[in-house]
Amino acid sequence: MSKRVLTSGNEALAEGAIRAGCDCYFGYPITPQNELITYMAVHMPRLKRVFVQAESEVAAINMVYGAAAAGKRAMTSSSSPGISLKQEGISYLAGAELPALIVNVQRAGPGLGSIEPSQSDYWQATRGGGHGGYRVIVLAPYNAQEMHDQPALAFDLADKYRIPVMILSDGQIGQMMEPVVLREESPCPPPKPWALTGAKDRPHNIVRSYLPRAGLLEVHNKRLHAKYAQIEKNEVRAEASDLDDAKIMVVAYGTSARLAGGAIVQARKQGIAAGMLRPITLWPFPTAPIQSCLDRVKAVLVVELSAGQMVEDVRLAVTGKVPVHFFGRVGGGVPSIADVHEKIREVATSL
Amino acid sequence: MTETALYTRPQSLLDMDMFYCPGCGHGIVHKLIAELIDEFDLRGRTIAVAPVGCSVTAYDYLDVDFSESAHGRAPAVATGIKRARPDCFVFAYQGDGDLASIGMAEIIHAANRGENYTTIFINNTVYGMTGGQMAPTTLPGQKASTCPEGRDPVTTGYPIRICEMLNTLQAPAMIARTMVDSPANVRKTKQLLKKAFQCQLQGKGFSLVEILSPCPVYMRMEPKAAMEHVRKNVSAYFPVKVFRELATE
Numbered sequence: 001m002s003k004r005v006l007t008s009g010n011e012a013l014a015e016g017a018i019r020a021g022c023d024c025y026f027g028y029p030i031t032p033q034n035e036l037i038t039y040m041a042v043h044m045p046r047l048k049r050v051f052v053q054a055e056s057e058v059a060a061i062n063m064v065y066g067a068a069a070a071g072k073r074a075m076t077s078s079s080s081p082g083i084s085l086k087q088e089g090i091s092y093l094a095g096a097e098l099p100a101l102i103v104n105v106q107r108a109g110p111g112l113g114s115i116e117p118s119q120s121d122y123w124q125a126t127r128g129g130g131h132g133g134y135r136v137i138v139l140a141p142y143n144a145q146e147m148h149d150q151p152a153l154a155f156d157l158a159d160k161y162r163i164p165v166m167i168l169s170d171g172q173i174g175q176m177m178e179p180v181v182l183r184e185e186s187p188c189p190p191p192k193p194w195a196l197t198g199a200k201d202r203p204h205n206i207v208r209s210y211l212p213r214a215g216l217l218e219v220h221n222k223r224l225h226a227k228y229a230q231i232e233k234n235e236v237r238a239e240a241s242d243l244d245d246a247k248i249m250v251v252a253y254g255t256s257a258r259l260a261g262g263a264i265v266q267a268r269k270q271g272i273a274a275g276m277l278r279p280i281t282l283w284p285f286p287t288a289p290i291q292s293c294l295d296r297v298k299a300v301l302v303v304e305l306s307a308g309q310m311v312e313d314v315r316l317a318v319t320g321k322v323p324v325h326f327f328g329r330v331g332g333g334v335p336s337i338a339d340v341h342e343k344i345r346e347v348a349t350s351l
Numbered sequence: 352m353t354e355t356a357l358y359t360r361p362q363s364l365l366d367m368d369m370f371y372c373p374g375c376g377h378g379i380v381h382k383l384i385a386e387l388i389d390e391f392d393l394r395g396r397t398i399a400v401a402p403v404g405c406s407v408t409a410y411d412y413l414d415v416d417f418s419e420s421a422h423g424r425a426p427a428v429a430t431g432i433k434r435a436r437p438d439c440f441v442f443a444y445q446g447d448g449d450l451a452s453i454g455m456a457e458i459i460h461a462a463n464r465g466e467n468y469t470t471i472f473i474n475n476t477v478y479g480m481t482g483g484q485m486a487p488t489t490l491p492g493q494k495a496s497t498c499p500e501g502r503d504p505v506t507t508g509y510p511i512r513i514c515e516m517l518n519t520l521q522a523p524a525m526i527a528r529t530m531v532d533s534p535a536n537v538r539k540t541k542q543l544l545k546k547a548f549q550c551q552l553q554g555k556g557f558s559l560v561e562i563l564s565p566c567p568v569y570m571r572m573e574p575k576a577a578m579e580h581v582r583k584n585v586s587a588y589f590p591v592k593v594f595r596e597l598a599t600e
Contacts, residue, residue: 024435050434054427055460062424062457066431069418070398070439074431092421196416196432198439200395206410207418 003182009141010035010174012148013077013103013167018043020152021187022101023072024050026063030082031115032171033105037077057082061089061102068098069207071195073155073187077103079171080121081112083129090164091130094224095209099158101151102136103167105174108332116332117171117255122309125168126283133221135228137165137235138282140253144178146280152185159189161231168282170305172255172334231284238286239278240293242268246275248347249293251314252303253279255334260303263340272348274301282310287317294321298351303340304328323350361385363394363414370408374574376564377405379531380473381412383541384442387548388415397440398432400425402454404446405479423454426461426470433468440551441468447488448478451511455487458513458559465522465556469547472513472559475566476585483569487511490588494571510588514561518594524555526594530563532582536591549598556597563589 007015014036017025025044027037037053044051050067054060060076067074078086083104093100104125108118128134137157141147147169154165196205211217242264243249252260257278267274277293279286290300299322302311311326318324327343329335360366364385371377388394397415401407403422410417420428425443433441450458450472458470477495478484485495485502488510492501514528525547529540540562547558563585565577572580 024431026431052430052434052464055456058424059427059430059457059460062421062427063431063434065420065424066400066418066428066433067435068431069428070432070435072435074435088421089424092419096419196398196418196439197436198394198396198398199414199416204410204414205416208410210407210419212408 002184004179005182006177007144007180008035008175008177009144009147009169010105011039012144012180013151013169014039014043016148016183017075017101017151018047019183019185020155021073021185021189022049022075022151022155024067024074026052026054026060026074026076028054028057028060028078028082030079032107032174033077033079033103035174036103036105057085058089061086064100065089065093065098068093068100069096069196071192071197073189075101075103077105079105079107080109080118083121083124087130090136091128091132091134092209093164094128094134094136095132096207097162098164098207099162100164101154101158101167102164103169106168106170114332115171117305117334118332119170119254119256119305120309120330121168122282122304122306125166126285134224135283137163137231139165139167140280140282141167141169141173142254142257142278143173144176144180147173148180149183152183152187155187155189157235161227163227168254170255235281236284236286236288237280238289239280240275240289241278242275243277243293246273246293246296247298247351248272248274248301248344249297250274250276250301250303250344251279251290251310252276253282253310256303256305259335259337259340262337263344266337266341267344267348272344274344285313285317290314290317294318297322299323299325299347301325301327301344301347305334306330361389363388365412365414367412369412371405372568374565374567374577376473376475376531376562379537380471380562380564381409383537383544384471385413386541387544391548391552393440396438398436400429400432400441400443402443402445402449403480404449406444406446406473409444423449423452424457425449426454426457426466429468430461430466433466442471443468444471445473446479447472447474447476448486451487451513459517462517462523462557462559463520465524467551467554467556469551470559471544472561473564474561474589475564476510477566477569479566479569490584495569512589514559514594517559523557523559523595524550524597525558527596528561528563528589528591530581530586530591532563532578543593546596546598553598563591
């Protein structure tokens with residue numbers, strides 16, 4: 001029988017990663033993700049798995065690169081300033097087509113910012129973040145249960161497509177405690193004939209992204225982008241609620257989706273037909289699910305803990321067919337449900 | 352009359368024309384590594400790391416599993432590989448710009464953790480791949496494209512002696528400096544590399560062999576003069592020495 005526990009989002013994620021067959025964890029302390037590295041420090045060695053506290057975020061992501069190259073399920077976790085430091089390594093993972101899990105428990109920025117929750121790393125996460133023009137799959141959990149469940153999905157997608165996967169959480173979801181039903185897992189990663197294991201009875205394997213001969217790098221990039229197109233076709237995930245009769249479609253993920261959900265309940269009580277489309281994959285972005293609602297909704301409201309980042313993808317999906325409104329707080333500010341509710345009322349009045 | 356081959360190309364060295372410049376030391380060291388991989392019968396369980404620098408494509412010449420690494424990050428990548436596959440034999444092949452400048456944090460901490468892999472550190476006192484810029488190991492007065500008047504220690508500091516620095520740490524099992532300026536020293540270098548391999552195979556922990564090596568193009572010398580320069584001037588600043596060595600025969 002599945003066990004139900006009360007736990008923080010960060011610890012739920014750590015336990016989820018362990019149950020998803022994470023062989024190697026490499027990390028560096030930073031708030032608000034410290035519960036995660038601490039949990040791994042306790043539990044990975046007990047399971048005879050690899051835990052290393054690296055000397056830096058840069059080292060941690062490169063340790064992930066090494067373990068992933070060796071064919072193991074490897075992950076790191078951090079928060080916004082640390083994720084910036086990891087971008088070089090993420091670009092190399094993408095270039096060398098190595099599967100890995102990177103967790104960003106976002107805090108507010110820019111710079112050192114503060115440890116309050118934020119969603120201001122959306123652009124960085126969904127646009128590749130490092131140099132060279134690549135993609136990583138980005139998953140957005142919105143409660144402790146999804147923090148627990150998404151590592152398994154992340155590792156499976158990473159292995160299936162040989163691509164780094166990021167879980168983009170935030171300080172609020174990471175820190176808050178909720179009941180979580182623990183997963184029963186028997187992970188079975190696919191065979192990895194490309195991995196570095198020692199070239200016993202086979203030609204040597206090479207993990208590389210350096211392709212200096214004319215034309216080879218373009219061929220490699222075209223293959224990467226064909227893979228990205230497949231992911232866009234197959235792996236979009238989103239949750240629709242109250243959208244069948246909705247005139248206002250709220251689009252929000254993570255903490256913002258929790259606030260928006262509460263606000264929609266209030267709005268419905270006042271007879272405002274609002275519903276929500278919650279992206280679970282931020283890349284690939286749920287363009288088609290948004291477009292499928294445009295024949296009935298009269299307006300879209302995007303709610304984010306930023307000055308407006310995801311709203312750009314929503315506008316690209318909506319292509320001007322209905323007005324797209326935005327509501328957000330920046331710099332660690334978190335709106336109340338009443339604030340979001342007020343914005344929904346304002347949009348309703350404009351219809 | 353029967354013919355006996357007294358010398359052949361090591362099996363782990365691929366039959367390729369190397370792209371290294373005439374008189375470069377990389378080819379010599381690659382051959383020594385390949386010979387030792389053969390002698391220890393390690394090809395089937397070796398994973399090597401080649402970070403950014405002239406030797407980033409060392410996998411074109413050495414027939415073992417290989418990972419590239421970002422500039423300076425080889426110690427972190429090697430840590431990840433060795434922790435993930437402790438039964439494999441892991442070595443990283445780093446240059447002086449890579450190891451002693453951009454990757455200084457990674458090498459110090461890998462050494463300090465006593466990571467059980469082997470570092471082969473080629474010190475030719477200059478950046479080769481990018482066109483002869485000043486390295487952290489460039490000698491005082493040595494000309495490079497980013498110190499055209501010669502390295503001035505007043506504004507650029509002095510060459511960093513990596514072995515001496517790492518020798519302050521407790522964990523490393525082997526730290527040694529050698530050079531490949533002559534056949535006799537090439538043989539000595541092979542002996543030291545063999546000890547470093549043994550350190551790892553015996554589970555003693557971190558081993559590093561620094562090899563003073565010529566870069567005739569960016570030392571701005573003929574190959575023979577570059578060898579003599581390594582012997583006379585480079586080794587005068589970077590003494591050839593076994594700093595510690597814990598392997599057993």
